[in-house]
Amino acid sequence: MHIPQNILDAVNIWLTPTFDSITQDAIKEMMTSSPKELEDCFYKNLEFGTGGMRGIMGIGTNRINEYTLGKNTQGLSDYLHKSFPNQEIKVAIAYDCRHNSDTLAKVVANVFSANGIKVFLFSDMRPTPELSFAVKHLGCQAGIVLTASHNPPEYNGYKVYWEDGGQLVPPQDNEIIQVIDALNYDQIKFDANEKLIEYIDVKVDEAFIDSTIENASFNTSVTAKENLKIVFTSLHGTSIKLIPDVLEKAGYKNVQIVAEQAIPDGNFPTVKSPNPEEPEALTMAMALAEKTNADIVVGTDPDSDRLGVAVRNTEGKMVLLNGNQSMVVMTNFLLEQWKKQGKITGTEFIGSTIVSTPMMLELASAYGIECKVGLTGFKWIAKFIKDFPNQKFIGGGEESFGFMVGDAVRDKDAVAATLLVCEIAAQAKEKGSSLYQELLQMYVGFGFYKEHLISITKKGIEGSNEIKQMMVDLRENPLKEINGERVVFIEDYQNSTAKNLFTNEIETLNIPKSNVLIYYLEDGSKICARPSGTEPKIKFYFSVNCAIQNVTEVSEAENQLDNKIKNIIVSMNLN
Numbered sequence: 001m002h003i004p005q006n007i008l009d010a011v012n013i014w015l016t017p018t019f020d021s022i023t024q025d026a027i028k029e030m031m032t033s034s035p036k037e038l039e040d041c042f043y044k045n046l047e048f049g050t051g052g053m054r055g056i057m058g059i060g061t062n063r064i065n066e067y068t069l070g071k072n073t074q075g076l077s078d079y080l081h082k083s084f085p086n087q088e089i090k091v092a093i094a095y096d097c098r099h100n101s102d103t104l105a106k107v108v109a110n111v112f113s114a115n116g117i118k119v120f121l122f123s124d125m126r127p128t129p130e131l132s133f134a135v136k137h138l139g140c141q142a143g144i145v146l147t148a149s150h151n152p153p154e155y156n157g158y159k160v161y162w163e164d165g166g167q168l169v170p171p172q173d174n175e176i177i178q179v180i181d182a183l184n185y186d187q188i189k190f191d192a193n194e195k196l197i198e199y200i201d202v203k204v205d206e207a208f209i210d211s212t213i214e215n216a217s218f219n220t221s222v223t224a225k226e227n228l229k230i231v232f233t234s235l236h237g238t239s240i241k242l243i244p245d246v247l248e249k250a251g252y253k254n255v256q257i258v259a260e261q262a263i264p265d266g267n268f269p270t271v272k273s274p275n276p277e278e279p280e281a282l283t284m285a286m287a288l289a290e291k292t293n294a295d296i297v298v299g300t301d302p303d304s305d306r307l308g309v310a311v312r313n314t315e316g317k318m319v320l321l322n323g324n325q326s327m328v329v330m331t332n333f334l335l336e337q338w339k340k341q342g343k344i345t346g347t348e349f350i351g352s353t354i355v356s357t358p359m360m361l362e363l364a365s366a367y368g369i370e371c372k373v374g375l376t377g378f379k380w381i382a383k384f385i386k387d388f389p390n391q392k393f394i395g396g397g398e399e400s401f402g403f404m405v406g407d408a409v410r411d412k413d414a415v416a417a418t419l420l421v422c423e424i425a426a427q428a429k430e431k432g433s434s435l436y437q438e439l440l441q442m443y444v445g446f447g448f449y450k451e452h453l454i455s456i457t458k459k460g461i462e463g464s465n466e467i468k469q470m471m472v473d474l475r476e477n478p479l480k481e482i483n484g485e486r487v488v489f490i491e492d493y494q495n496s497t498a499k500n501l502f503t504n505e506i507e508t509l510n511i512p513k514s515n516v517l518i519y520y521l522e523d524g525s526k527i528c529a530r531p532s533g534t535e536p537k538i539k540f541y542f543s544v545n546c547a548i549q550n551v552t553e554v555s556e557a558e559n560q561l562d563n564k565i566k567n568i569i570v571s572m573n574l575n
Helices: 005-014 021-033 035-042 066-083 101-114 128-137 172-181 202-216 222-227 243-250 279-292 323-340 359-367 378-387 414-430 435-446 460-476 551-571
Strands: 052-056 090-095 118-122 142-146 155-162 197-200 230-233 255-257 296-300 307-312 318-320 348-353 370-374 392-398 402-405 448-457 485-492 497-500 506-508 517-521 526-531 537-546
Touching: 005 021, 005 035, 021 035, 035 460, 066 101, 066 142, 066 155, 066 172, 090 101, 090 128, 101 118, 101 142, 101 155, 101 197, 118 128, 128 142, 128 155, 128 202, 128 414, 155 172, 202 243, 202 414, 222 414, 230 243, 230 279, 243 255, 243 414, 279 296, 279 307, 279 318, 296 414, 307 414, 307 435, 323 348, 323 359, 323 392, 323 402, 323 414, 323 435, 323 448, 348 359, 348 378, 359 370, 359 435, 370 378, 378 392, 378 402, 402 414, 414 435, 435 448, 435 551, 448 551, 460 517, 460 526, 460 537, 537 551
Parallel strands: 090 118, 090 142, 118 197, 230 255, 230 296, 348 370, 348 392
Antiparallel strands: 052 155, 142 155, 296 307, 307 318, 392 402, 448 537, 485 497, 485 517, 497 506, 517 526, 526 537
């Protein structure tokens, strides 16, 4: 098979003495035995997406390895020295349970230290939200976590945080990328200054646990906590290091842990995908809940920033809430608590994203506060906190099972969210209700919103091109009607435009550019198309809604909305 010249050019750089002999030998082997794989390894550089840089581990510019991470770290080191002249620069580094996470974290620490930067390196795997906390707690200018969240076992990644504890946002991300791109691999300083690397663990853990309990506890009685039966699973991930301790210290004694999934393991042997968004991932936890007659199930992804929640419905059956449902329940509870405490003055806000449920806007309106809506990813919610210092952030989330309680952590945080959701369930149970019944009452008060997500996976170069073409078609030949309903508005976040198809009026969107399209239908339905920033997928988000007068109407309304979503999918040829 012919190897394109641009691939050969990239490969030849990796066959120089800058790279170790094992790497060079593997490349030579691929050139003869697997030229197509070689092309995929070198056809592009890994890019920063919505969750940092994430990719398959292996050799090449399009893979996670010591050289690609070393180059990123060298570029970030140079940028830090430029951004903080004449200061002692400090960086915190954490890592998850994935293969090579610990060794890659040490490579990153080595490069920072070789550039004269003080490094706080966690001595063992830790949840991602603790890294965000540690950046501020330790007075660091930046932080790194080695994780690929819930991706398959062959993936790893590199998330960069800034001094506010939030992830990189424009213009810094692009400025850093320019510095990285201008570097050659032979400019990476790999020789560590061990004197600048300090290992951290228990003291930071204790501070993080105390902060979590302070932010996510709301005067739940001792009896209510003891009466709540909880099943928890870490899905072989890092949350086992902290969540059981947080729950115990907060007073929750009745916690059953799924033992088979409590051992951190980058192969995730008991699940197809360690993603609490997938119902299958919580199968073992749900079975344990039935066996123990638990009230609530909580499962977290490998780096403990997302959580899946299952509760008993009105018939006593365990049901998994989707990310939008858990988000609105947690947000509404926070708003109620703030209102009870007299802390709502009108200058507060909650945060959400353009692909999440519009019900968040209804909640904000009802409590007389603002709902700030940004692009997908918690870095945008964290940016709101930084950009609006005169407004107080209460909480917020996104549909992909992430939530943030207050501003102590500036990223989605399954540690605090787990405690918060247990507080909600415990208080509801004590007053003869349940978390599920609280959700149903919200549907009566704010409207019944039903969301659905489908992901279409397209791997490799061909898949990437197919995804691009799907977006081109939706953008250049927009649908005028979907499922018999006229399209009223189309928001194009790449072009920063919102077009009214009835009047042809065009407004400017004041949100950073992103390859996202949203169609709004005449009946209030919302459809969003968005290629993933970290996976070879294109995602379609659907939101439909209707009004109900009381909870007895929920079942019929849900069937109607489910059918509407199915019909929309069919009419768009996405089934």
